[in-house]
Each structure stands twice: as structure tokens, then as C-alpha cells.
């Protein structure tokens with residue numbers, strides 16, 4: 001099961017005299033959504049917080065969700081979130097057409113094209129790379145829509161806020177909202193049917209498309225380093241070579257499996273905006289009695305091409321009792337400062353048991369200088 005850990009909203013608990021409580025008045029109705037879609041933000045009395053502490057109810061249930069002003073404040077400070085897109089990426093043409101404010105239609109047609117930047121709460125960033133991972137309460141995801149020409153500011157922002165359990169169970173308790181490009185006002189927020197129309201198709205992904213981080217097969221965009229410098233290489237995006245090795249999609253698997261032929265390899269390409277020294281962790285599982293395979297991680301500089309290769313990383317697979325009993329292994333660190341674009345290949349060197357391992361993901365984290 002996708003675990004949905006609860007946590008407090010990343011903001012202070014508002015007092016009743018806080019302006020955020022008094023700004024529940026709807027923003028000017030420029031919104032796509034009918035007024036009926038709009039939900040009223042209900043203030044939670046401080047006594048409720050105290051009561052929840054006494055009764056041991058998770059505080060998040062008592063913490064007030066952000067009012068309009070507080071939400072706008074969070075959106076304006078989006079640089080504090082994790083930016084998933086190092087540089088703006090092209091937006092799907094159909095979405096670009098539909099993703100616009102209903103008023104002031106722009107003279108240009110849908111073929112003009114648009115780009116997007118994606119931001120997410122730092123502790124929820126990893127969930128965007130895993131098809132099955134859920135999101136903690138309080139997660140904020142923002143999608144800036146930018147015009148095709150570089151340099152121009154956003155046209156608008158669409159966003160999703162993971163609300164308290166029970167807010168909108170049919171849509172994973174997500175609240176949807178939109179702002180103008182300058183983030184001067186919320187143009188809509190609430191249980192927006194106009195957004196749910198598409199996002200409900202992504203129920204298995206907790207209603208988040210994850211299409212920027214897990215593109216449709218065929219869309220070859222390599223994973224980008226996030227603004228904090230992390231690179232997540234999940235099994236779902238691995239390129240496999242060989243006879244048996246494959247990505248197994250079911251939720252209880254969600255891994256590279258059938259590694260019965262040690263000649264099979266898995267690889268990923270990725271791009272670094274801040275090359276440097278990285279610590280490398282690999283999440284593996286291995287059935288009882290099959291541990292002990294020696295495996296190598298080889299790094300190849302693609303752009304600019306370089307003959308100076310970091311020393312391959314070697315490790316020995318650990319028996320975890322079951323192939324889908326995953327454990328994260330810290331493998332060591334490597335200097336990847338000589339190139340921006342890389343290929344990482346995982347090659348078995350031996351296979352003492354029935355299979356090498358199940359491999360779920362590899363994470364590269366920058367080592368602070």
C-alpha cells in the first residue's frame with residue numbers, strides 16, 4: 001500500500017485573530033470552477049488543538065488548513081519548495097490548451113506551445129518519481145505555466161494541496177487551485193470539478209499525474225536533478241538490456257525483477273545542473289538463499305564526453321529474506337563533476353542464487369563541500 005504519512009502543515013497554527021482566518025471571502029470570480037465548487041475554509045478554534053493534544057488525536061486534524069492569504073504566501077515563496085524541473089520543460093499540447101484562465105482569452109491559439117516548472121514540498125519530492133508512492137498531508141504541488149519564449153514570467157499557476165483526511169476522499173483529499181501569473185490572487189480553489197475531470201484518471205498515482213517525473217513510454221526526457229541537487233533513478237524509468245530483466249508494475253512489486261540472467265543490465269541517463277560529488281544509495285531486495293551476487297555500477301560521461309571515468313562502484317547483494325523485502329544500501333560516493341549528462345549502468349558480476357536481486361531505485365545526493 002502507498003503509505004500516507006500524516007504530518008502537520010508546514011506553517012504555524014493560525015490564531016483566530018490571524019488575518020488568514022478572515023480572508024476566507026472568495027477571490028474575484030475569475031475561476032473556471034462554478035461557485036458551487038468553492039469550499040469555505042473553516043477556522044479551527046485553539047481549544048480544538050488543545051483538545052486534540054489531550055485526546056492524543058494527531059495535531060494535523062486540528063491544525064487549520066491555510067486561508068487564501070496564507071496559501072498565496074506559500075505560493076509566492078515557492079523557491080523554498082523543491083523545484084523538480086531544473087529548466088522549464090515543454091507542456092503537453094492538449095494540457096497547455098486547457099490549462100488557462102476562462103477570462104481574457106489570449107489571441108494566440110493552442111498551438112503556440114507552453115512550458116512548465118514544477119515545485120513540490122521537499123519531503124514529498126521522492127513520491128513524484130515512484131508510480132505508487134502517496135503524499136503526506138500538507139503536501140503542496142505547484143505547476144507554473146510559462147509562455148514558450150524564455151525570460152517571460154508565468155502566465156498562471158495551478159496547484160494541489162493535500163488536505164486533511166475526509167476533505168474530498170474521492171480525489172485523495174486534494175484541494176485544487178489556480179492563481180494569476182503574478183500570484184496576486186487565487187482565481188479559484190476548492191473541490192474543483194474542472195481539474196478532477198482529468199486528475200481522477202490518475203487514481204493509482206494518488207491523483208497526481210507524475211508525468212513530468214515519470215513520462216509516458218517513448219518520451220525520452222532524462223531525469224533532472226532537483227533544486228536541492230538530488231537525482232532519483234526509479235526502476236520504472238530504467239532502460240533494460242538482455243533477456244529476462246524487466247520492470248514489474250504491480251504495487252507490491254514496483255521493481256526491476258526477473259534478474260535471472262546475469263548478462264542482463266539496467267541503465268539510466270540523467271542530467272546534472274550542478275555536477276559535483278554525490279553519495280549513492282541503492283534500494284534492493286533478495287530472496288532467502290540468493291544473496292551474495294557481486295554487482296557493479298558504472299558511470300559514463302555522455303555530455304561533454306569524457307574518457308576520465310569515475311571508478312565503478314561495487315557492492316555485494318544482501319539477502320533480505322524476500323525479493324520484495326527492500327532495503328536501502330549506502331554504496332559510497334563518486335565525483336561526477338566532469339560532465340552534465342551521465343549514463344549509469346548496473347551490471348551483475350556473479351549470480352550465486354536464483355536471481356541477482358530486485359532493484360527498486362538508486363538515489364544520488366550531493367555531498368556538501
Ligand code: HEC
Pocket residue numbers: 032091092094095096098116118141142143158159160176177178192194195196197198199207208209210211212
Ligand atoms: C486536460 C486534462 C487536465 C485538466 C483539466 C487539468 N490537468 Fe493538471 N495535469 C494534467 C497533465 C497531463 C499534467 C502533467 C503535466 C503537463 O503535461 O502539464 C498535469 C499536471 C498537474 C500538476 C502537477 C502535478 C501532477 O499531477 O503531475 C498540477 C499541480 C495540476 N496539474 C493541477 C491542476 C489544476 C489545479 C487543474 C484545474 C484548474 C488541473 N490540473 C486541470 C492534466 C490536466
